[in-house]
Amino acid sequence: MVRKTKEDAELTRLAIIEAARAVFLARGVSRSTLEHIAAKADVTRGAVYWHFKNKTEIFHAIRDQVFLPLIDRMDDTLASESKDDPLTQIENSLCDTINELSRNIEMQQTYEIMMIKCEYVDEFATVLQQILNNCSNITEKIQLAYERASKKNLLAGSHSPRALAQDTHLFFSGLLHMWVKDFDGSRFRYQATELIKSHINLRRK
């Protein structure tokens, strides 16, 4: 039967995105066909082609749905003038992201797709550049927090905020990658926040 109102159409669109996420996760982006996605969403390829130009556009829709809000969120936690000391602020920001990842299954799946179920070539290569840019931004935010910590004399040793921020960023990148790869959760998932606290404590005076 044909969907009718604009609201119904939007539901179809969302159903397709949701289905695509599940299919991408199970079969990888390349091996996922529009037929798979359509079937999962209980529509035909006709509907998919009506809402999206092709698979790549669906991919971006999935990414936008989850990544963009997350970036904002992280920015907020890091930049906010909280009552916590700056080091705790960094710690909270990282832990927040991990917690969100733990309880938000859509975000979890999206991360997994982006990290280990997608090949960054051709149309997808541009995404890499975006990721690098995001990383730069986050590192800068962390650096600012370390600079505040430095001014408040909270840091052990005499390391530059820049170096600390890069180290923290690389640590967190690694953590996210391991978190995603660690399906059964035995190695990283259950101790992620501990690892973060430990990382930050290394820097406390």
Add this chain to the structure above:
Amino acid sequence: MVRKTKEDAELTRLAIIEAARAVFLARGVSRSTLEHIAAKADVTRGAVYWHFKNKTEIFHAIRDQVFLPLIDRMDDTLASESKDDPLTQIENSLCDTINELSRNIEMQQTYEIMMIKCEYVDEFATVLQQILNNCSNITEKIQLAYERASKKNLLAGSHSPRALAQDTHLFFSGLLHMWVKDFDGSRFRYQATELIKSHINLRRK
């Protein structure tokens, strides 16, 4: 013309692996066809099917050619009874890997393929488990080095060797990922060893 001797056949095999690496890198594993690979290696698909069962087997051949030697190497650097202090040993081990990555273009390409040009589903999913196991091994080796450093009283603060090792491992994972994604080299490639030194210096008394 038909290749004849066993030596010639082995050359063909190597040519196919080399061609596959280039094709995987350019098009991603999924979008690479055996025809692409055969053409690049100046043979026909017949030759490819003679030497390999399918694309997955070529993938593993590429991986084995570069990864297995690397793991041994890293183990050696970390476990060896060198004259350096343990912290410098860790530092050298990480820097060594980065240096090798810088000058060994095959290794570079292989890393890039494994990290951002491959989807870990179905037959490839098992590779993830292998990667996690490797990570565990490396973390353990690093931990042993930190324990030696602790005994020699070289460590600042009173952090557990286990926590330090995990932090270092995650840092290095992140570094490798960024190194690979950072094509033009502007952000990470040229300062990787600096970042490593800085990371280790955080721990020195």
Add this chain to the structure above:
DNA sequence: TTATATACAAACAAGAATGTATGTAAATAA
């Protein structure tokens, strides 16, 4: 009320890609 645009379903056409089967010249074994 009628015309048109929306939101799909269904059918079609064409090109890839894969695996296998067959052919064959040269090397090696007997």
Add this chain to the structure above:
DNA sequence: TTATTTACATACATTCTTGTTTGTATATAA
């Protein structure tokens, strides 16, 4: 020397995917 493998090339059959086209019921605009 002859028989048999080896190391491929070539041809074939089949299955997937994709993009497009066409059809159509409903909603909405005029």
